[in-house]
Amino acid sequence: MYAVRATHLADQLLDTMPADMATKIQAYDWHQAKVVERGKDHVLLIADDLAVARLPRRQDPELERKMRLLAELDLPWRVPSPLSALGDGVLQSFIPGTAHPHRVGDAATLANIIEVFDNYDTSGLSLGEPFAQRGRLTQQQLAALDRVVDDGMAWAIAEHVHAWTDEGVGKGLVHGDLAGHNMHWVDGQLVGILDWDYAARWDTALNATYLNLWHGVELEAITDVPHRARVWSGALGLYALADALSWDVSPGGWRRLNAKVQPRILAAYQALAHAED
Template sequence: MPAARAHRLAQQLLPEVPTDLAEALATYNWYDAQLVERGKDHLILLADELAVARIPRKTDPQLARTMQLIDQLELPWMLPTPLSAVDDGVLQTYIPGTAHPHGVGDPHTLANIVTVFGEYDTTGLALNTPFAQRGRFTNAMLTALDAVVADHMAWEIADHVHGWTDDGVGAGLVHGDLAGHNMHWVDGHLVGVLDWDYAARWDTALNATYLSLWHGVALEDITTTPHRARVWSGALGLYSLANALTWDISAAGWRRLKKKVQPRVVAAYQALPHAED
């Protein structure tokens, strides 16, 4: 039971947890916590505004590394720092705020976020590896995509993002999913960044890609590498199409997905000649 596991974690608090918070967590009834099942890898229990219990759905050998990374990072926003030992889950600090509304955003604010990530020194950080979440594109995946993506565009896009990664192009701090519920905002100000599981030393153009996709802002307004970010947007779209090919998706659902993703793939392919300028 998630509540029982959270209660056990509350008895394993780190020494630096403030006394008043430690006392509140030790006596908190975790069966009263709000259960959030949005993520595919973890269950989240919200203990009012005291703390958050992060409980893996299955054994997560990366969780301790992620907590180490969060402890290492020094960013201008709140981070979900660990409050307890990592023991089949972890308690983390509560971060106020909510996801930013979809489809809107201030370009100046978003550009600043891209800059902060792009300039961050990744030396010694306990980062994950590129492609950790979805894996690299395989020949089998690309062959299947040929049925829905014309002119071998998928192969060209995959070849470029693989090559950039292998060559360290734009290498820096990449969050891995910098959007939506992983970013908490209050009154238009970014308060905290959550979910660092897939953070890696990777092409920082990806940070702009995720922000642009969520907020609907033009890449040219938030990054100096819009063409490369546009190629990454198409690559992410290819993953969506490849996943859908393995599902029992309805014809209507498939049409909606293609209408949403295909323009990104075409734009990515058209950006390839300019992406390395």
């Protein structure tokens, strides 16, 4: 099924494609591609050193805008570029590299990445909307979170991140999930940034939040707004708990989840007093 969809896209390559690459892509047997299904929104078929087929799990009315954004971005790192017309998905350029090892990272390198995003001119970019991935924390979610988060902390954190968004605090280029497999590294150098689906003009403290969660480097070492980034980290923890409350989570799963996110939520609540300094 996936291979058939990718093959169909290979028959719709853009006229701007170099002839030799177009020939290789159209001759490629997509049944041999590596299938990556970890994304909740799309499946990837990876033909190493050649191309990547991005196949939405459901109809994506935003696909054209997302591809337009990729063409508009001008960053020090590669981003996927469309190779085919948009159909039941799209073929994109292959970007080499792998995810950075978890829980480690060079603070100066990460700080530079954050600075590039902080200073990027977002005018005219085809960006999405804040909270597009999960929506705002609703009153129903927050009421449910009162069962597992003490002292109304969830409400206070949600009130702040919602207000910052509405007031345009820190507004700039936000990737939406700047970490892990969305960043390709080669020999310690960042080569490319993938999956811009939830990029928005939003609080750029979020970029530091995601990098901190993946790399484990202290926020104070990579951003000028560590308290605000810490509050966002707690907010992401609230989403994780809200999701889990709707699942049949085992006692062991709850213990592991709480051990992971409850300290972040407490740190976020404590950071509120300094987050707007």
